[in-house]
Amino acid sequence: xxxxxxxxxxxxxxxxxxxxxxxxxxxxxxxxxxxxxxxxxxxxxxxxxxxxxxxxxxxxxxxxxxxxxxxxxxxxxxxxxxxxxxxxxxxxxxxxxxxxxxxxxxxxxxxxxxxxxxxxxxxxxxxxxxxxxxxxxxxxxxxxxxxxxxxxxxxxxxxxxxxxxxxxxxxxxxxxxxxxxxxxxxxxxxxxxxxxxxxxxxxxxxxxxxxxxxxxxxxxxxxxxxxxxxxxxxxxxxxxxxxxxxxxxxxxxxxxxxxxxxxxxxxxxxxxxxxxxxxxxxxxxxxxxxxxxxxxxxxxxxxxxxxxxx
Amino acid sequence: xxxxxxxxxxxxxxxxxxxxxxxxxxxxxxxxxxxxxxxxxxxxxxxxxxxxxxxxxxxxxxxxxxxxxxxxxxxxxxxxxxxxxxxxxxxxxxxxxxxxxxxxxxxxxxxxxxxxxxxxxxxxxxxxxxxxxxxxxxxxxxxxxxxxxxxxxxxxxxxxxxxxxxxxxxxxxxxxxxxxxxxxxxxxxxxxxxxxxxxxxxxxxxxxxxxxxxxxxxxxxxxxxxxxxxxxxxxxxxxxxxxxxxxxxxxxxxxxxxxxxxxxxxxxxxxxxxxxxxxxxxxxxxxxxxxxxxxxxxxxxxxxxxxxxx
Numbered sequence: 001x002x003x004x005x006x007x008x009x010x011x012x013x014x015x016x017x018x019x020x021x022x023x024x025x026x027x028x029x030x031x032x033x034x035x036x037x038x039x040x041x042x043x044x045x046x047x048x049x050x051x052x053x054x055x056x057x058x059x060x061x062x063x064x065x066x067x068x069x070x071x072x073x074x075x076x077x078x079x080x081x082x083x084x085x086x087x088x089x090x091x092x093x094x095x096x097x098x099x100x101x102x103x104x105x106x107x108x109x110x111x112x113x114x115x116x117x118x119x120x121x122x123x124x125x126x127x128x129x130x131x132x133x134x135x136x137x138x139x140x141x142x143x144x145x146x147x148x149x150x151x152x153x154x155x156x157x158x159x160x161x162x163x164x165x166x167x168x169x170x171x172x173x174x175x176x177x178x179x180x181x182x183x184x185x186x187x188x189x190x191x192x193x194x195x196x197x198x199x200x201x202x203x204x205x206x207x208x209x210x211x212x213x214x215x216x217x218x219x220x221x222x223x224x225x226x227x228x229x230x231x232x233x234x235x236x237x238x239x240x241x242x243x244x245x246x247x248x249x250x251x252x253x254x255x256x257x258x259x260x261x262x263x264x265x266x267x268x269x270x271x272x273x274x275x276x277x278x279x280x281x282x283x284x285x286x287x288x289x290x291x292x293x294x295x296x297x298x299x300x301x302x303x304x305x306x307x308x309x310x
Numbered sequence: 311x312x313x314x315x316x317x318x319x320x321x322x323x324x325x326x327x328x329x330x331x332x333x334x335x336x337x338x339x340x341x342x343x344x345x346x347x348x349x350x351x352x353x354x355x356x357x358x359x360x361x362x363x364x365x366x367x368x369x370x371x372x373x374x375x376x377x378x379x380x381x382x383x384x385x386x387x388x389x390x391x392x393x394x395x396x397x398x399x400x401x402x403x404x405x406x407x408x409x410x411x412x413x414x415x416x417x418x419x420x421x422x423x424x425x426x427x428x429x430x431x432x433x434x435x436x437x438x439x440x441x442x443x444x445x446x447x448x449x450x451x452x453x454x455x456x457x458x459x460x461x462x463x464x465x466x467x468x469x470x471x472x473x474x475x476x477x478x479x480x481x482x483x484x485x486x487x488x489x490x491x492x493x494x495x496x497x498x499x500x501x502x503x504x505x506x507x508x509x510x511x512x513x514x515x516x517x518x519x520x521x522x523x524x525x526x527x528x529x530x531x532x533x534x535x536x537x538x539x540x541x542x543x544x545x546x547x548x549x550x551x552x553x554x555x556x557x558x559x560x561x562x563x564x565x566x567x568x569x570x571x572x573x574x575x576x577x578x579x580x581x582x583x584x585x586x587x588x589x590x591x592x593x594x595x596x597x598x599x600x601x602x603x604x605x606x607x608x609x610x611x612x613x614x615x616x617x618x619x620x
Contacts, residue, residue, distance in 0.1 A: 069609075072495075072518070093608070094495050094496050094608060094609055095405070095604060095605055095608075096493070096494070096495035096496065096598075096601050096602055097495040097518070097605075099493070099495075100493050100495055103493065160609060160610060160612075161608065163608075183406070183409070183410050183413065184406070185382075185404050185406035185407040185409075185410055186404050186406065198611055198612065208382070208407070288406075291405050291406050292406055293608065294405060294605065294607070294608045295404035295406055295604065297607045297608040298403070298404060298405075298471065298473075298603065298604045298607040299379075299403050299404055299471040300470060301470040302470075302508065302612075
C-alpha cells in the first residue's frame, strides 16, 4: 500500500533524483506535481500549490524541491493545510524561517523532514563509525565542481540567498557534521564573489576544532575531474571519503561495506526515512550545516573575483 | 556579602557601563580586570586571562566585554577553568561557537549568560505587555546613530565579523524579538558596504511576519539627532518606543511605569540577573537576535557605499 505524495518544483534535481526515487519506492505513489514549467508524464500537474492542496485532499505528504529563497511560503502553506513536508537541502534561505517551520509542524502534529542527501551516501555511516574512537589531527574538505555542468543557467544560485559555492559546499558540511564526534565552528573564511554576482563562486574556510586543523577549499569553476573529498588524518591512520561520500579509503586501502542494493542510493534512502518519520509521527530537522553556512556569510571576508557568466 | 567578579576587556563599554554597574551593586565585587591597555584604579589587572584564572581561584565569575571575534577563546578558557561566564552582546561572532559554549557550560554545571542590554531598558517590559493582546499591522525599526561618536576609531566594527551597523542594530532586534508575540524572519535586506570595509554601514531589512509589514532602517552615519525608535501600529493604536527602549508613547501619550530607581538602568539589571542565574545554577542564552543578523548576512544583497574613515 503506497502513500500518495506530491512533488513541488519539477526542475533538474526533481527529474534527476526525486522522480526516479519515488518511482522505485513501494512506499510512495507520485500522485501530483506542482510546477509552472515542468511536468512528469502521466502525473497530474498543477500550476500552483494552493490549487493542488484544494483539489487533492487525499495527498497527505508534500516534497519541496524548490530553490531555498521561495521555499518557506510553500512549506508554510502545506503545513497550514495539514500536510507533512519534506524539504530539499538547504531547508531554507534563513535560519529563523526554519525555526518557524519547526514550530508550525510541532504545533500541528505534522512531520517536517529537512533532508541532507549527502548524509545518505553509502560510506558516510562507515566513516562515522571509523572516526568515533580516533583522535583527529587534521581534516581537509575539498569540494570542487563545475557550476556550468551541474547547475547550467541556474542564476538563482549566485543571487543573494542562493549561497553560491555553498550550495554544493553545504553537502560537504552535512557529511562533516554527521561523521565528526566533536563540534566545529567557523573561525574564518575568504569568499570570492564575482563582480557581477552576489554569492561566492569559491571559498576557503577554517574551522575551530578541539584538537585538529579543519579547513575547506571550495571551488565552483573546476573543469575536468570533479572533486568531492573529505580527508581525515587521525592518531590511527588516514581516512578519505571521495565522490561525495560514496567511496572510502583507509590508509590508501578501499573499504567496502556500502550496501550494493541500488534502492540504498541517496534519494531512495531519504524517501525511506520520510516513510518512517510519517509513520512514527516524528520530525527530523538538523540545522547544523546551514548554521555553518550562515556563520561563513556572517564572518567571511569578501574579495572580488572576475565576472561570471554561464 | 558580595561575590568577586573579573571583568575582561577594559574598553569603552566596560568603562562606561560595566565598571559603574558592578561598583553600584551590593551583589558584586570587582576583584580583577584583564586588559592589555586599560585598567580600573585600585583593581588588580592582569595582561592575560590565563594568568588571572591561575592567580585568582577565588574569582568564580568572569564577565567578558571584548569584541565578538576574539571572545570565544576567552569564554571557553573561563568555562574550562570552572568559572561562570557573562557575555556582552552579541554572544559570539558565529552561532556555532555560541552553541559550543552552551554545551560546555551545561556539561560543567556552570552558568552562561548571553546578555542583551537593550532588553533591560526601562520600557521594554511595558511595551511587551501592551503588544501581547494586540494584532500588529505594521512595525518600523529606525536605528540611526553616528559611528564616529559612539565607536570612535573602533575599526573592528567594520571588519569581517564586526557586524557593522548591526552592532547597534542587534540591540533593536533584541528588543523586537522580546516584545513581539509572533516570530519574524528576514525576507530581504540591502547592505550598504563602504568600498574600503567589509561590514555594512547602513542597511534596510524587511521581515516576514504573520500579519504585519515589519521593516528596519539602520544607519551608522547619522549626525545630529540620534534615533533608536521602534514604532508599532496595531488594531488598537500605535505604540512608539524611543531612546532605545527607555521611553514609550501610546497614540502620542507618554507612558510612565519605568522604575525610577537608578539601579534599574540597563547594566545594573543585567548584573542583578546574573546574580540570580548563578544562585539558581541556570543559564540564559537566547540566540534569536544573532540568528536574525546571521540571516541578514546570508540573504542580504550588498551594494557599494563610499569609502569610510573615522
